[in-house]
Amino acid sequence: MSVKRYLVTSALPYANGPIHIGHVAGAYLPADIFVRYLRALGREVVFIGGTDEYGTAITETARKQGLTPLEVATKYHEIIRDGFVKLGISFDNFSRTSLPVHTEVAQEFFFKLHGEGRLYQETTEQLYDPEVGKFLADRQVRGTCYFCGYEEAAGDQCEKCGKDIEPLKLIAPRSALSGATPERRVTTHWYFPLGDWQPWLREYIGSRQGWRPTVLGFCQGWFGEELRGRAVTRDLDWGIPVPLPGHEGKVFYVWFDAPIGYISSTREWAEKIGQPEKWKDYWHDREGTRLVHFIGKDNTFFHALLFPALCHAHGDYVVATDVPANEFLNLEGQKFSTSRNHAVWLHEALERWPADYLRYYLTTILPESADSDWKWADLKERVNSELNDNLGNFVQRTAKFVAQYFDAKLPPAAAWSDDDQALLEQAARLPQELGALLEAYEFRRAARCLLALSGEANGYFQRQAPWRLRKDDPARCGTVLHVCCQVCRTLAICAAPFVPTAAQRIWERLGLGGEVAAQPWSAAAE
Template identity: 35%
Template sequence: MNKKAIITSALPYANGEIHLGHVASTYLPADVTTRFLKLNGVEAYYVCASDDFGTPILIQSEKEGKTPTEYVAYWNKRDYEDFSAFNIDFDYFYKTSSSENIAFVQDVFKKLNDSGHIYEKEIIQFYCNNDKKFLPDRYVKGICPYCKAEDQYSDLCESCGRVPDEITDPKCSLCGEPPTKEKTTHYFFRLTNFGDSLSKWLDENDHLQKDVKKYVQNWIKSGLIDWDITRDISWGVPVPLSGANDKVFYGWFDNHLAYISTALKFLADKGIDGKSFWNSADIYHFIGKDIVYHHYLFLPAMRLGINSEYKLPDYIPTRGHLTLQGKKISKSRNWYIGLKQFLEYYPADYLRFYLVSINPYSQDDLNFDWDDFATRINSELIGNLGNFVNRALGFTKKSFDGKVPETTSFDEKDLEAEGKIKNLSNEVGSLLEQNHLDRALKKIMEFSSFFNQYFQHKEPWKLSPGTTNCVFLSVNAARSMAITLFPFLPESSQKIWIQLGLDGNVKDSSWSGASELKILSGHVLGDSFPLFTKVEITDIEKHKKNLGPSK
């Protein structure tokens, strides 16, 4: 395992609140992975930033009577607060509108331009005569020319994931009228220069998902298209060329460069050479499947275009979209759950547990279902995990005054239990290294289930021979669970740690230490208390009724 890592997630757009769909595919998996790496002694940093530029922000800020700067500052702060409430533990959360990112983006552009990867071209762009403005991609909707999906943006089909050369049957998304076409001059990035080198990088990187690589390779074989990287609006990173006529960069040109500029800023503030660290670390970019095109083609091509001055990503964990009660999430139809709203109902660990449980390492979509949520929390988190911790530690407090007893010779069942503890960190860690977070969490739950059965089999309440072994091993199993659960359920893990009477914070443990029997005979436990509270079905019914159009 590389002892350095930089982890990023797709940047949250500073134009609205974070909802469950945002955290499921990108932020939660990245946070779990970062916490795991740190427990393994990796110098790992999770950096992110709000994506501040673009026409939607410009228009919305005008509607609210704010400057774009004021508007994005509000959402930067609000998003960070919501993420923090969910225990997404960024090492640094910055913004694409920072002076550091603006300077970095302009520097990259100059290097690409000097290397012959940029050219100027007169184009015909959609113009809305009704709204009197050129229409950037997000303000033109139509039919995807590739898969024929309707109501798609002109810069990205959310159905097939491709970037259309030109959308079919375009409409202005502001007023619904068909736009006209007018001449303007834009700057283009020669993506077509990089087909072979992109193919080589994809072939040689064994960490990328095979199914994603396959269809990206097919995109390359079918022919790449040069990329229009400028827009005729006022809110963005200015193009640093004379005669650029107040043009700014397209958001997708500048936002992923903030992965690098934010890391450099954070590392510099710590007195670390950022470029050296970046190039010697494992680089992770956690994304949803809708932005594969940008992260597997545009982003690496730009880095290749500046001679890989900053290394390309080692991992791009890509996951599917979250649906809600079987339907696509939609703010306009009130078919969504804001993260802040959810955390007013239930603890963060409930949602973390559920979202990891249902989220495989694939591009398959996953579904948040209120009834399934209640069932899993009540039967698995409470009925299995919470039950074992409460039984093991509560019994020790009651029957042994909270003092871990001396052991005797282990019988066959004890030896099996000891073996489970000694194998846990490797079994769970191996799955986490492969990004199978759901399977890793399931492995911990199987461990808990085994110890529930072990406790039941040994019947320590009868105080027969072998009782002390059961208590000793069960208490140590609870410690093992506290450590291995920490990436997933940080608050609950610390609660177990406190009940075990252990000093400090579970996050300062070592991952491999989870498989050691560190709690010795004579150790005194802390106070025992229930970890979780049951999810009431009456509450679930209320939450379901809150979805959809207001009555």
């Protein structure tokens, strides 16, 4: 595959509430680090995101807050978007699935599948609320769990025992909308025959060289039995209308239209930059586009199996080249729980901590191959001992010494000593070493690699003791500070994907002009 361009996406968060740092660790920070690195390499890359604004998650929040679904979606879209901006998540476009462009793209996608016979209809029973005159979504049903006897189980999952629930099997079901006892009624919907594409999916997953073992294992686990068809439409009054006669009151299932949001967001981006056809370069060039989906592991099925099958069945769109799904981030040893408010909300964390502190700490604990844990004491320790006392200390000592004794100008260098040469060679290797790790989505190791250089540089500064050389050997002192400035420059460029604000400050402390993010990655080795 000859890669011409990268299309990087982060999972669309539901706009029914703010996001927490577990979400950030799963899909957003790793994607941003990767994209910032690609930009520094000079790659053609577009970073796409947005909010998922349809479905019962939105309607239920609207019902509880006394708002319309659109008001809820708008409220939380703005909170989520502002949090990403403050954290430095550098989307090229951050869209909304409630926008007309998304409706158009999703309906076009459906029309193509429908017109080519890629969908089928099926009639099933569903619970219906006679008082409000609506079919009930799974989470709009309450009743007694048939596993553990919990009387407030929802129709999709029992919060007490954690088991998935079939709403028709709930004991003494009732509507969460009215409290009425629901009726069983038949309803007809369109389905995508995922099983028809199982042979292709086997081949597709089998050819994914370099995917994380956790993702490959998850996908291959689905092939033990035939994949079932998935409903594309549902009965709901908040969603994208099914564009067929006689389908009033039916909308697309959110699992179907949400990933299509990547396409519509890219189209919106192309319009914004004044090149309305540019999106096709990314979505129609199967050989030239590398499509990478950053997600949490709970989205793996939809991004590694279902959406690729949909795009392949459609025929016009690229399929994912890689899906580096992260595991879960826990909080002080327990799972995040929005219902129990056991979470660190991004917008609140940003009021307490600088964005780069959060970015750095999260990078060091990203759940890349197993669940990891956010600990407040660990955050303070790592930020202070690694980011501040290691990287920050070296830059501060170097910049202060140069400003005080060399008029804030790069000192001239004489002949290199073995110690000088060793540190400069380590710095010259850093961009390539970091690049290999970032391209393998090993962000934690990359952060350690970065800090290893600043740690070695601190040791070099201490061993050379420029405060003594200034009096005893001024020429040697200048050489030492020249080496330190060169290493600081390397660190600034290489740190920019991880801690962009701190990297820019380092750049400015060195008296260098422009933006560090605009420097080519190769310049870090010069």
